[in-house]
Amino acid sequence: MIIEFEKKDFNIKHIFECGQAFRWYDDGDHFTSIHKGKVIYIREEENKIYINSPLEDFDSKIWEKYFDLKKDYGKIKNSLIDNEELNKAKEFGYGIRILKQDEFETIISFIISANNMIPRIKKSIETISSMYGDLIFEDEKRRYYSFPSPERLASADPKDLRKYARVGFRDERIVTASKMLLEPSFNINLLKNMETDILREKLIELPGVGPKVADCILLFGFGRAEVFPVDVWIKRVMEELFIGEEVPKSKIKLYANKYFGNLAGYAQQYLFYYGRENNIGKERKKENKAK
DNA sequence: TAGCAGGACGTAA
DNA sequence: TTACGTCCTGCT
Structure with missing residues (x-):
């Protein structure tokens, strides 16, 4: 099919x-x-x-x-402010869409993402799935495993996560968060119906979830498209293209809200991809360091 | 081999 | 409220 x-x-x-x-x-x-x-x-x-x-x-x-x-992404792009730099980013990442990913998998994946790099995050998640998920398919390239259920990860040994999945200091966080997500107050249907700011506070109760990770979970797992996660990359890009000077991380969101309103999540994706693929802001950071 | 990249979290100012 | 050191791994 x-x-x-x-x-x-x-x-x-x-x-x-x-x-x-x-x-x-x-x-x-x-x-x-x-x-x-x-x-x-x-x-x-x-x-x-x-x-x-x-x-x-x-x-x-x-x-x-x-x-x-x-969703009509053409319409979204047209609704975003007409700004030269953003237009370049939209053109560069013209085919980006925000995926609606599984909530539990998104939470665990972004706990792993803290202080981490994409290839390593991918490897850890793949190993975790092969250890605690179910084999669902195999082709000539590889075996495919489902992402484990909260029950399976809640009973995992943090030492194994560290040793085999190479998650480092995130080991306990993954197991504890999985356990907490089995509690009634973290019932997924309850979470889905929460207002975004309330849900963010709730997610931050989980170990390993701070403001940035919570925002990624809101945007990619709960479909809250108005959320603008701020990591080192998007901070550099916003400073370089919109703000013109270095500002604290906490201020970046205010600018995002001012420029992009409730479409901030989409703008974030175009800017993040554009900025990272073109190394925007990184050179200036190096220069500053040399001074 | 030392240095770097990447957020959460605890502690201190 | 902001600023810091520490937690890990894998790469150069």
């Missing part, structure tokens, strides 16, 4: 490489992605996108939701 649609505001590479997701592979002529215990192959041809699954139980609705296909 297959989903097929017009290639408009959709670029597979942009979607997966803009730093929002970790369970995907660039397999040359196609990308492979794992989500909610399912595997898909996704490829672009001329002006069409094809998503197909090697598994029997293919539910196109899951993937429509995951890729946010109902």
